[in-house]
Amino acid sequence: MTPEESVTPEESVTPEESVTPEESVTPEESVTPEESVTPENDAAAPTTVAVIGGGQMGSGIAQAFLTAGCAVTLVESFAPDRARERVTAGLEGAASRGKLAEEVSAVLARLSVHASVSAVPAGAALVVEAVPEDAGLKAEVLRAAEGVVGRGAVLATNTSSLSVTELAAALGEPRRFLGMHFFNPVPASRLVEVVVAAETAADVVETARAWVDRLGKTGIVVTDSPGFASSRLGVLLGLEAIRMLEEGVADAAAIDTAMELGYRHPMGPLRSTDLVGLDVRLAIAEYLHDTLGERFSPPQLLRDKVAAGELGRKTGRGFHDYR
Numbered sequence: 001m002t003p004e005e006s007v008t009p010e011e012s013v014t015p016e017e018s019v020t021p022e023e024s025v026t027p028e029e030s031v032t033p034e035e036s037v038t039p040e041n042d043a044a045a046p047t048t049v050a051v052i053g054g055g056q057m058g059s060g061i062a063q064a065f066l067t068a069g070c071a072v073t074l075v076e077s078f079a080p081d082r083a084r085e086r087v088t089a090g091l092e093g094a095a096s097r098g099k100l101a102e103e104v105s106a107v108l109a110r111l112s113v114h115a116s117v118s119a120v121p122a123g124a125a126l127v128v129e130a131v132p133e134d135a136g137l138k139a140e141v142l143r144a145a146e147g148v149v150g151r152g153a154v155l156a157t158n159t160s161s162l163s164v165t166e167l168a169a170a171l172g173e174p175r176r177f178l179g180m181h182f183f184n185p186v187p188a189s190r191l192v193e194v195v196v197a198a199e200t201a202a203d204v205v206e207t208a209r210a211w212v213d214r215l216g217k218t219g220i221v222v223t224d225s226p227g228f229a230s231s232r233l234g235v236l237l238g239l240e241a242i243r244m245l246e247e248g249v250a251d252a253a254a255i256d257t258a259m260e261l262g263y264r265h266p267m268g269p270l271r272s273t274d275l276v277g278l279d280v281r282l283a284i285a286e287y288l289h290d291t292l293g294e295r296f297s298p299p300q301l302l303r304d305k306v307a308a309g310e311l312g313r314k315t316g317r318g319f320h321d322y323r
């Protein structure tokens, strides 16, 4: 038997159909024009959404909700102009591929970008926090957001790994808080993990799932635990690939090709780490190392690359070169 013949279907991963950005979003299904949406009265569409943090993920989350017809307030403290540019570039890319149902200018008219959480509208139905993976910072931002929005709003964190239950301790009303873990790049990715913390109310979970559906994405419900379902598996694969690179098992292209062709992953583990950002991956690995043990110990090569500013696609170089 050849090695190929010995591979059972179970050993290869399911072949995810790669999607182009926006294919997963259904702009046609425009939202209802209700101003104040509560988890109880409308699970179909958050009319007004606030996203805090306008980096890679926050700008993508903003684009996804805008494209679905929502009004979006994007709060980016350090680079608001850059955040607006990111969303604009994403929408223009979608329009050029014929994937946007409206004019870019019409979609952008629903976007406002601000530097402070105090700009979050009191009538926002949903606030998604997407600031860097730092528990103290996230708690501070979520507490500030809770102080601005109305009682009916749902609060969500896009954390990749941190305990949603621990973050909930920052809030006065933890029942309305949960994880909505979007994937990168958000407009193209079809998955959102809906992470249920110890005190998250069942109706809030259902509302969040309905909103994910509305974006044309699939929500999976996961109990809050370190790394949830996705990061726990994805990071482990990425860390092992980095260790293999350190040990000289193969070069980066070969390791990625092994998983892309051998196991039909749409993207190899090193290319995937480059897309996520090596700094982001390192922060997650450190947290998973602390909570789940030695198997998540970050390899020295990952630390060295982050220290050298080789953060992946966003800096032009990571495990592969994008310049």
Ligand SMILES: NC(=O)c1ccc[n+]([C@@H]2O[C@H](COP(=O)([O-])OP(=O)(O)OC[C@H]3O[C@@H](n4cnc5c(N)ncnc54)[C@H](O)[C@@H]3O)[C@@H](O)[C@H]2O)c1
Pocket (backbone or CB within 6 Å): 052, 053, 054, 055, 056, 057, 058, 075, 076, 077, 078, 079, 130, 131, 132, 133, 134, 137, 141, 158, 159, 160, 161, 181, 182, 183, 184, 275, 276, 277, 280
């Ligand atoms: N990068 C990924 O692939 C990915 C995937 C899923 C989830 N996540 C998670 O999403 C979150 C954000 O990740 P990212 O990759 O977008 O990071 P990023 O560094 O690209 O973006 C974070 C943004 O938050 C801004 N910010 C910092 N403090 C702020 C504050 N107090 N108020 C408003 N904005 C503030 C920063 O200026 C930055 O633009 C993290 O929790 C990360 O773990 C990342």
